[in-house]
Amino acid sequence: MHDAHFLLTDLLFGFSALLAIGLYIGAVLLTNGRGRLRKWPLHRSFSFVAGVLLAVMAVVGPFARLSHDDFTTHMAGHLLLGMLAPLLIALAAPMTLLLRTLNVRLARKLSRLLQSSFVGFFTHPIVASILNIGGLWLLYTTGLYSAMHTNIWLHIVIHIHVFLAGYLFTISLIYIDPVFHRFSFTYRTVVFIVALAGHGILSKFIYAYPPAGVPVEQARTGAMLMYYGGDAVDLLLIFILFKHWYQSVRPRKLVLGVGKTV
Amino acid sequence: MTTIHNTQVQSNNRGTFARRNLWSGILFGLGFVAFLDETLFHQLLHWHKFYDKSTVAVGLISDGLFHAFSWFATVGGLFLVADLRRRDALWHKMWWGGKLLGAGAFQLYDGIIQHKVMRIHQIRYNVDILPYDLVWNISAAVMIMAGIGLIASAKRDKREGKGAFSNA
Numbered sequence: 001m002h003d004a005h006f007l008l009t010d011l012l013f014g015f016s017a018l019l020a021i022g023l024y025i026g027a028v029l030l031t032n033g034r035g036r037l038r039k040w041p042l043h044r045s046f047s048f049v050a051g052v053l054l055a056v057m058a059v060v061g062p063f064a065r066l067s068h069d070d071f072t073t074h075m076a077g078h079l080l081l082g083m084l085a086p087l088l089i090a091l092a093a094p095m096t097l098l099l100r101t102l103n104v105r106l107a108r109k110l111s112r113l114l115q116s117s118f119v120g121f122f123t124h125p126i127v128a129s130i131l132n133i134g135g136l137w138l139l140y141t142t143g144l145y146s147a148m149h150t151n152i153w154l155h156i157v158i159h160i161h162v163f164l165a166g167y168l169f170t171i172s173l174i175y176i177d178p179v180f181h182r183f184s185f186t187y188r189t190v191v192f193i194v195a196l197a198g199h200g201i202l203s204k205f206i207y208a209y210p211p212a213g214v215p216v217e218q219a220r221t222g223a224m225l226m227y228y229g230g231d232a233v234d235l236l237l238i239f240i241l242f243k244h245w246y247q248s249v250r251p252r253k254l255v256l257g258v259g260k261t262v
Numbered sequence: 263m264t265t266i267h268n269t270q271v272q273s274n275n276r277g278t279f280a281r282r283n284l285w286s287g288i289l290f291g292l293g294f295v296a297f298l299d300e301t302l303f304h305q306l307l308h309w310h311k312f313y314d315k316s317t318v319a320v321g322l323i324s325d326g327l328f329h330a331f332s333w334f335a336t337v338g339g340l341f342l343v344a345d346l347r348r349r350d351a352l353w354h355k356m357w358w359g360g361k362l363l364g365a366g367a368f369q370l371y372d373g374i375i376q377h378k379v380m381r382i383h384q385i386r387y388n389v390d391i392l393p394y395d396l397v398w399n400i401s402a403a404v405m406i407m408a409g410i411g412l413i414a415s416a417k418r419d420k421r422e423g424k425g426a427f428s429n430a
Contacts, residue, residue, distance in 0.1 A: 189338075193327070193330045194330075196333070197323070197327040197329070197330040197331075199330075200326040200329050200330055201323060201325075204312070204313050204322055204325070204326070205322065207312060207313045208313055220312075223312075224312060227312075231333065234333060235333060235337070238334055238337045238338075239337055242337050242338055242341040243341070246344060246345060249345065250348075251348065
């Protein structure tokens with residue numbers, strides 16, 4: 001890839017990011033103006049903007065150019081684009097915002113789409129995990145990683161995939177937006193553990209067997225960043241998942257009333 | 263009057279959630295040991311290695327699964343504690359029994375299976391490893407025995423209406 005390519009990706013990703021932020025803020029302002037609706041929580045808007053900015057930071061400008069030559073920077077970008085940004089965006093509940101922005105007819109259509117088996121397939125925890133973690137295994141253990149550096153279209157497709165797969169993975173495990181195909185906490189926890197293990201094992205695999213064209217030292221620091229950085233983001237996800245469990249098993253009655261004898 | 267009433271209810275709650283107390287302890291103990299292992303031996307002392315070349319493939323998988331599981335165990339175990347507390351059902355003896363059992367079991371697995379059989383890494387490098395292995399595994403066995411002892415004692419308390427159940 002050379003300068004003209006970077007200009008293309010800068011424009012493509014930069015424009016999409018600005019568009020996403022514009023649409024989100026626009027929808028927030030529009031629906032906040034409708035008296036019958038509650039005000040959209042400010043933290044969700046912050047979360048969305050932060051998520052999009054972190055994602056776009058990984059694929060645009062100096063950071064993207066540096067990750068092209070330096071594996072450790074590339075890995076920092078992966079953590080932002082594929083893990084932290086999707087989490088922040090999921091926490092911003094974009095689908096809920098969209099549903100409250102659309103008129104009833106369109107919102108019903110969207111809700112039917114969300115109930116479809118197509119959406120159900122891609123938001124299935126196992127499918128989303130395979131797309132996410134499996135995609136990473138393909139990228140780092142085959143020639144795909146070096147091919148990505150010479151082919152601009154591959155570069156674009158892979159980066160979009162990393163983000164989308166990360167987003168699907170996040171929303172398949174923690175339910176912020178309305179979810180029509182739901183899985184139990186136990187089911188999601190088990191899938192999550194295996195997926196997280198797949199991420200950790202891949203990190204150590206990269207440490208031991210650097211991808212083609214990556215110097216050993218860079219592969220090692222990059223792999224350790226992937227391992228521990230992944231842990232940090234996953235800790236947030238696990239915390240949210242269990243917090244939802246904690247809220248869902250809240251005792252209905254006052255604790256003192258539970259006793260057998262009075 | 264109210265005090266007696268409250269302790270009675272608390273005893274009942276403990277009895278109802280005995281298994282949850284035990285499992286919360288086991289999970290937290292396991293996660294806690296894994297966390298100490300990572301912080302103390304990997305990060306602060308730099309005794310353990312991130313990867314050493316003698317690791318067998320199944321060792322990487324085992325290490326990955328346990329590492330992932332330990333995060334869930336730590337966070338999940340603590341949320342269970344919060345749940346028991348809000349139900350006024352936290353039973354310290356049972357919980358600590360579980361914690362020691364979980365901690366010891368993981369340490370023994372790490373020390374025997376992961377370090378020795380799968381060779382994911384050694385406790386320390388360029389030293390005579392035997393004393394390290396002995397301290398590691400014997401302390402694990404002691405924790406397991408202490409844990410089982412506490413759990414048995416907690417069950418006896420419940421059966422005979424002693425300790426945490428003396429007001430029941």
